[in-house]
Amino acid sequence: MAATQPITALDLAPYNIKKIASGKVREIFELDSFTLLFVATDRISAYDVILTNGIPGKGELLTQLSAQWFSLITSKLPSLRNHLVGTDVPDVLKGTDVESALRGRSMQVRRYEIVPLESIVRGYITGSAWKEYQQHGTVHGTSVPAGLQESQRFEKALWTPSTKAEAGEHDENISPDRAAELVGPKVAKKIEEVSLAVYELARDYAAERGIIIADTKFEFGLIPETGEVVLVDEVLTPDSSRFWPKEKYEVGKGQESFDKQFLRDWLVREGLKGKEGVEMSGEVVAETGRRYREAFGRLFGG
Ligand code: ATP
Ligand code: MG
Numbered sequence: 001m002a003a004t005q006p007i008t009a010l011d012l013a014p015y016n017i018k019k020i021a022s023g024k025v026r027e028i029f030e031l032d033s034f035t036l037l038f039v040a041t042d043r044i045s046a047y048d049v050i051l052t053n054g055i056p057g058k059g060e061l062l063t064q065l066s067a068q069w070f071s072l073i074t075s076k077l078p079s080l081r082n083h084l085v086g087t088d089v090p091d092v093l094k095g096t097d098v099e100s101a102l103r104g105r106s107m108q109v110r111r112y113e114i115v116p117l118e119s120i121v122r123g124y125i126t127g128s129a130w131k132e133y134q135q136h137g138t139v140h141g142t143s144v145p146a147g148l149q150e151s152q153r154f155e156k157a158l159w160t161p162s163t164k165a166e167a168g169e170h171d172e173n174i175s176p177d178r179a180a181e182l183v184g185p186k187v188a189k190k191i192e193e194v195s196l197a198v199y200e201l202a203r204d205y206a207a208e209r210g211i212i213i214a215d216t217k218f219e220f221g222l223i224p225e226t227g228e229v230v231l232v233d234e235v236l237t238p239d240s241s242r243f244w245p246k247e248k249y250e251v252g253k254g255q256e257s258f259d260k261q262f263l264r265d266w267l268v269r270e271g272l273k274g275k276e277g278v279e280m281s282g283e284v285v286a287e288t289g290r291r292y293r294e295a296f297g298r299l300f301g302g
Helices: 058-076 127-136 176-181 185-207 260-267 282-299
Strands: 018-022 028-032 036-042 084-088 106-110 118-122 153-159 211-223 230-231 241-245
Touching: 018 185, 028 260, 036 058, 036 118, 058 106, 058 185, 058 282, 118 176, 127 153, 153 185, 153 211, 176 185, 185 211, 211 282
Parallel strands: none
Antiparallel strands: 018 028, 028 036, 036 106, 084 106, 118 153, 118 211, 211 230, 211 241
């Protein structure tokens, strides 16, 4: 049933609402020329492949998590605007067949011109940054102190942007200097400052609640007339960030993912890593759902 497990493509064409994109997890519609509708489905991906069944409740949790973060960020950094208009089902869809499928998992947002950078902030050295560091002693081309261990916390979080690749292509890690060339020095500097400030407040908030946010990715819109940058997309979810359970953190090795570890371990164990068309077992669905609910509960209660 669509209402409980909408992982298949959602069609709002019968309501004259055009779909403009379908990502691994979210579907994006155009409500009018100023407003987009983001719908987070229950789809989940691991090792770059989308599983054929979903995690009931995941889309709603991710939507509510972003909304909670937006509100916390605004309370701490009131000068930073974000794109969220609200999480209500749009009026034109109220009372329709799709209303229940959209409830809780949709976000109406103001539409902006997007700055073509993935604004990544890294608080801990892991993933592609750890690989580069082992090979060259740098992170996104910038030198960092020698002798770091895997998963070690950086003394100061690093802004490590990447390009925003077209669908199917891979993002490329770039240096802050290269980012300034791509989007202009003023915009790049502003995005760097704001990204670090948001990451630091979220990292500290989450750490007090038992979650390490190792790194995260933001996106920004731009108001061309004023040069102001606006925080857009989803923020600080396990889909856009690495969440680690604090109680299991140990420097010198790779860390467990708070949300996806159970699924990843199962895929590896069953020889299904990277394979298309895989259906998760009931246990994997249940355990993974439990992790997402726990992450939300630790951060914002409930
Ligand atoms: P993936 O599933 O790998 O994340 P994706 O990034 O193409 O793929 P989504 O994350 O679902 O898929 O797509 C969201 C898109 O919407 C991004 O291209 C993002 O830049 C864009 N976007 C986010 N917020 C806004 C906004 N306020 N105005 C315009 N575009 C936005
Ligand atoms: Mg995306």
